[in-house]
Amino acid sequence: MAGQSNPDLSVFSAPEVEFLAEDEMVEIVPNIRMEALNMICGDFGPFFPQIASKVPLWLAVALKKRGKCTIRTPEWMSVERLTQVLEAERESSREFQPLPFHYVEISRLLFDHAHDDIPDLYMVRSLIEDIRDVRFHKVETGLETISGRTHAVKLKNLSAMEVNIVRPFMVRALQAFYRHDSPQMIQQPRTMGGSRPQAVDRGPRRDLRPR
Amino acid sequence: MASGSGSGSERWSEDLETEVAMAMGTTDVELLKRAWRNEKAAPEILQFEAALVLRAREQIQLLEETVEEFTENGVDDLVVSLYQMDLDRSLFLLRSYLRIRLQKIEKYMIHISKTNLWNRLSEQEQRFAKSRCTDIMEKHLEQSVLSRLPYGYQSILKQSISSEEDDMVPEPQLDTFVFCKTKHAVGAFQLDDTGDEIVDLVADDLYVLRYKSIRGLVESGRIDLV
Known part of the structure; x- marks a missing residue:
């Protein structure tokens, strides 16, 4: 079974995020005739040769693997669009450009399984890598601005995989700042040593059983 | 759909939500996926999606039968394998959802059973929490450690007899x-x-x-x- 992730900080494993991305819709051009599929996750088809049809990515990849279709590269994966995104991404130091929530996983799956259907493959691949790098650098510099007064961090347009990567750092940093900034912590410095646990004080608890 | 910002307490009933979901063309898989994500990301246990799980199980069972029928009737292997994949994906989602809840129950069993979080569990989960978790854990701690400690330190819930509240219970x-x-x-x-x-x-x-x-x-x- 695809790795069940540790429920503590890394909420989803990378395969789990990919699993979610596989439900995104893409357009395929089948080369076979096939009746409509009435599945639990939705109804797709019927399929006719050379007539485009929308299916979830996992279905597209499955058909592609068997040589039954070509996958149409999504619009946002064109050199033109990605160049624009990369430029805009470099221009603003704080904001993220709108891209599909699962752009990392979708592009990766298409590179892996449908590379012959992607026009300008190498260019597209390097553009997406560059975009990822620029965005991740922004996330990293963003982490530096977190302080004790940070109650909310806005990350509009951050994608699923980026969320997943930054989650442990972000959550731990925010939690630490929050804990040290709480009024109880400032008013009553914790006395070390054999003092009895104070039951009345519901403030920062002594974590006797670190989990 | 603009939700009124004034009355923050409006709560959607489950039926209404299902209806809205149907109207918007959201499948049960989509709803289950949302429940799964929320459950995974939330520190505490959430309300068990009883109706949704029931529907998902029914659909899975139905498809299992259909796939079997297909195999017997010699339907194209490709079609069968595609349905099988759909089935596996739904099964994974359902299993993972139930499993993440069990993990939370194991971790916070005492806290859950003491608070109204208890009502968020399904009947089976309640049985699991009681007989498979709490009872066994209590017995184990009792036999291995607590019975050998001096008087006053033998509670599974408290650090010592002088603790006014249960301060040995892990909480989310x-x-x-x-x-x-x-x-x-x-x-x-x-x-x-x-x-x-x-x-x-x-x-x-x-x-x-x-x-x-x-x-x-x-x-x-x-x-x-x-």
Whole structure:
């Protein structure tokens, strides 16, 4: 079974995020005739040769693997669009450009399984890598601005995989700042040593059983 | 669909939500996926999606039968394998959802059984928490450690007899931060009890917020954890 992730900080494993991305819709051009599929996750088809049809990515990849279709590269994966995104991404130091929530996983799956259907493959691949790098650098510099007064961090347009990567750092940093900034912590410095646990004080608890 | 920012306490009944979902063409898989994500990302256990799980199980069973029929009737292998994949994906989602809940129950069994979180469990989960978790753990701790400790330190719930409350019970950390995404505008939202921290949650926004402050929004389905 695809790795069940540790429920503590890394909420989803990378395969789990990919699993979610596989439900995104893409357009395929089948080369076979096939009746409509009435599945639990939705109804797709019927399929006719050379007539485009929308299916979830996992279905597209499955058909592609068997040589039954070509996958149409999504619009946002064109050199033109990605160049624009990369430029805009470099221009603003704080904001993220709108891209599909699962752009990392979708592009990766298409590179892996449908590379012959992607026009300008190498260019597209390097553009997406560059975009990822620029965005991740922004996330990293963003982490530096977190302080004790940070109650909310806005990350509009951050994608699923980026969320997943930054989650442990972000959550731990925010939690630490929050804990040290709480009024109880400032008013009553914790006395070390054999003092009895104070039951009345519901403030920062002594974590006797670190989990 | 603009949700009124004034009355924050409006709560969607489950039926209504299902109806809305149907109208919007959302499948049960989509709903289950949301439940799974929320359950995975939330520090505490959420309400068990009884109706949804029941529907998902029925659909899975139905498809299992169909796939079997297909194989017997010699339907094209390709079609069968595609249905099988759909089946496996749904099964994974359902299993993982149930499993993550069991993990939480194992971790916070005493806390859950003492609070009204107990009502969020399904009947089977309650049975699991009682007989498979709490009872066995109590017996084990009793036999291996507690019975050998001096008087006053033998409680499974308290550090010592002088503790006024149960201070040895692991509780979920509600102060933790979670990543959340809005589907529709929620409006200005107060983050702190003091009221000096307000964020304006517009549609399709992504925030890192303290779970405690958005708990209500998660429970009413107005915000999704990612």
